[in-house]
Amino acid sequence: MLKGMAEHVDPRDLLISTRVRRLEGGEPPHRDPDLARIRRGYFKPRAAQLSDSDDYRLRILATAAARQGPLTFSHTSAAELWGCPLMRSDLGYVHATQPGLARRTTAGVRIHRSAIPDGHVVELPDGLCVTSREWTAVELAATGAFPQVLLPLDFLVREIAREHGSPQDDVRAALVALVPKSMKGRERAQRHLALADGRSGSAGESLSRGQMVLLRVPMPDLQVAFARGEQPGDDIVDFDWPELERFGEFDGEGKYFRREFAGDRTPAQVLWEEKQREDRIRRHRPQGVRWGWRDALSRERLGRILAQAGIRPAA
Numbered sequence: 176m177l178k179g180m181a182e183h184v185d186p187r188d189l190l191i192s193t194r195v196r197r198l199e200g201g202e203p204p205h206r207d208p209d210l211a212r213i214r215r216g217y218f219k220p221r222a223a224q225l226s227d228s229d230d231y232r233l234r235i236l237a238t239a240a241a242r243q244g245p246l247t248f249s250h251t252s253a254a255e256l257w258g259c260p261l262m263r264s265d266l267g268y269v270h271a272t273q274p275g276l277a278r279r280t281t282a283g284v285r286i287h288r289s290a291i292p293d294g295h296v297v298e299l300p301d302g303l304c305v306t307s308r309e310w311t312a313v314e315l316a317a318t319g320a321f322p323q324v325l326l327p328l329d330f331l332v333r334e335i336a337r338e339h340g341s342p343q344d345d346v347r348a349a350l351v352a353l354v355p356k357s358m359k360g361r362e363r364a365q366r367h368l369a370l371a372d373g374r375s376g377s378a379g380e381s382l383s384r385g386q387m388v389l390l391r392v393p394m395p396d397l398q399v400a401f402a403r404g405e406q407p408g409d410d411i412v413d414f415d416w417p418e419l420e421r422f423g424e425f426d427g428e429g430k431y432f433r434r435e436f437a438g439d440r441t442p443a444q445v446l447w448e449e450k451q452r453e454d455r456i457r458r459h460r461p462q463g464v465r466w467g468w469r470d471a472l473s474r475e476r477l478g479r480i481l482a483q484a485g486i487r488p489a490a
Contacts (some may be wrong), residue, residue, distance in 0.1 A: 181383075184370065186229050186230075186232045186233040186236055187236060187301075188253040189219045189220055189223055189225075189233060190217060190219065190220065190233060190236055190237060190359060191204055191210060191217065191220075192216060192217055192240065193205070193216045193217070193218070193374040194216065200232070204218040205218075208221075209221050209279070210224065213233060213234055214234065214237050214238065214241065214282055214283060215241070215282060216237075216241055217240065217241065218238035219233060221391075222319075222360065227263050227266060228255065228261075229267075231252075231261075232255060232256070234269050234283065235248060235252050235255065235256065235303070237296045238269045238271070238283075238284050239303055244273075245273070245304065246271050246273065246304065247271060247272050247273070247291065247296050247304045247305065247306060248269070248270065248271050248272075248303060248304065248305045248306070249270050249271060249291075249305070249306045249310075249311065249314055250270035250285075250287065250311070250314050250315060250318060250349060251265045251266065251268075251270055251315070251319075251327075252269050252270040252271065252305075253270070253305045253306045253314075254311055254315060254327040254331075255303070255312040256299060256303060256305045256310070257308055257311060257330075257331065258330070258334075259324045259326065259327035259328060259331060259336070260324075260327065260329045260344075261327060261379075262326065262380035262382075263320075264323070265323065267283075268280065268283060268284065268285040269283060269284045269285070270285050270287065270289045271284065271285075271286055272286070272288075272289055272291055272306065272477040273286055273287075273288065274288070274395060291306060291310060291396045292310060292353070292416055295307040295309060296312040299464075305321045306333050308331050308334060308335050308338075309331075309335060309349070309350060309353060310353070311327075311331065312327075312328055312332070312335075312350055312368065312371075313350060313353050313354055313358075313364055313368070315327055315328060315331075315367075316328060316350075316354075316363070316364035316365075316368045316371075317354070317358055317359065317360035317361065317363060317364035317365040317367075319359060319367065321367065321385060321388075321389070322381075322382055322384075322385020322386050322388065322389060323382060323385070324367055324385075325367075325370065325371060325375075325381040325382065325384060325385040326381045326382060327376045328368065328370075328371035328381075329371050329372055329373055329375040329381045330373075330381075331371070332346050332350070332372065332373040333373025333374075333375075334372045334373075335350075336373055343361065343372070343373050343374070344468075346373075347368055347369060347371060350368045350371075351364075351365050351368050351369065354368070354473040362475060367452060370385075370388060372384070372397060374398045375396040375397060375398075376397075376398055376411075376413055377413075377425065379425045379467075379468055379471050380397070380413050380414075380425045382471045382472070383414075383423075383425050383466070383471045383477065384397075384414075386471060386474045386477050387477075387481075389474055390474060390478045390481070390488060391488040391489065392478075392481055392486050392487060392488055392489075393416050393418070393419065393486065393489065394417055395414035395416050395423060396414070396415045396416075396417070397413065397414065397415075398411055398412075398413065399411065399412050399415035399422075401455070401456055401459045401460075403455055404455065404458070406455075410452050410455055410456050412424060412456060412460075412463075413425050415460070416486060417460075419485060419486060420460055420461055420462065421462050421463065421464065421484055421485060421486055422456060422459075422460040422462075422464075423464050423465070423466075423481075423484075423486075424463065424464070424465045424466075425465075425466060425467070425471065426465050426466070426467050462484060462485070463484075464480060464483075464484035464486070466480050
């Protein structure tokens with residue numbers, strides 16, 4: 176599943192060092208039942224309610240604090256530090272790149288021995304060094320599993336385009352050109368980068384689109400606006416198949432229950448307004464189809480849902 180969300184907490188405030196405890200004369204952390212081990216020499220409060228994202232970031236911070244010498248975070252760790260959405264299954268290791276001869280993995284840290292192009296190491300405001308958004312995208316595209324790799328790639332393409340004020344087509348072309356000829360997984364990187372689309376409105380939409388690629392169904396247009404007619408403004412749909420006269424919506428539970436989406440409205444009010452919105456959209460597209468996280472995670476389930484709506488693989 177997607178890494179969870181929790182009320183914001185600064186992971187730095189939760190990092191507890193054995194060395195600092197010893198200097199302060201306090202009880203060793205490994206003897207404190209209220210603490211949980213992150214890695215050798217570093218602990219966190221056991222009762223802390225952390226999202227998967229914050230927990231992973233805490234492991235990155237502990238790795239940085241424990242290491243001596245330069246360390247540049249890369250791959251999914253760089254993606255986390257850039258704020259990318261990631262699947263929980265991608266958070267198994269902290270990734271960093273260092274000069275050297277051979278890749279190695281130790282204490283939950285995977286060290287990659289590869290060259291980083293000049294100008295593609297960035298020092299973040301908190302002092303951590305990380306591969307640039309561009310090089311992070313290239314490395315993820317070369318090593319990430321499909322379809323979940325589209326979650327960070329869609330995000331990075333959107334952020335790079337926004338940062339430079341460039342069209343997304345130009346960003347994708349520049350990223351593909353950045354892939355070295357000698358890079359392992361070069362063709363896979365180019366293929367994945369070409370599929371990235373910053374118009375994707377959420378992680379669930381990115382995952383769904385990736386499943387559609389594998390299902391070989393007609394690819395939809397994204398974030399399409401339909402005029403409301405007698406009312407001002409537009410209704411935006413996540414997916415649109417104009418040639419099939421179908422539209423699609425990814426529905427996460429947060430749409431109905433989380434305050435940042437629902438505001439002061441009750442779930443019943445949200446449902447009623449959503450019904451009115453769908454009635455307006457059906458004036459433009461007679462048939463719609465909806466699915467959620469459980470469906471997007473299963474290619475077979477999503478394929479059945481789309482097929483029942485008349486969205487099937489081309490002959």
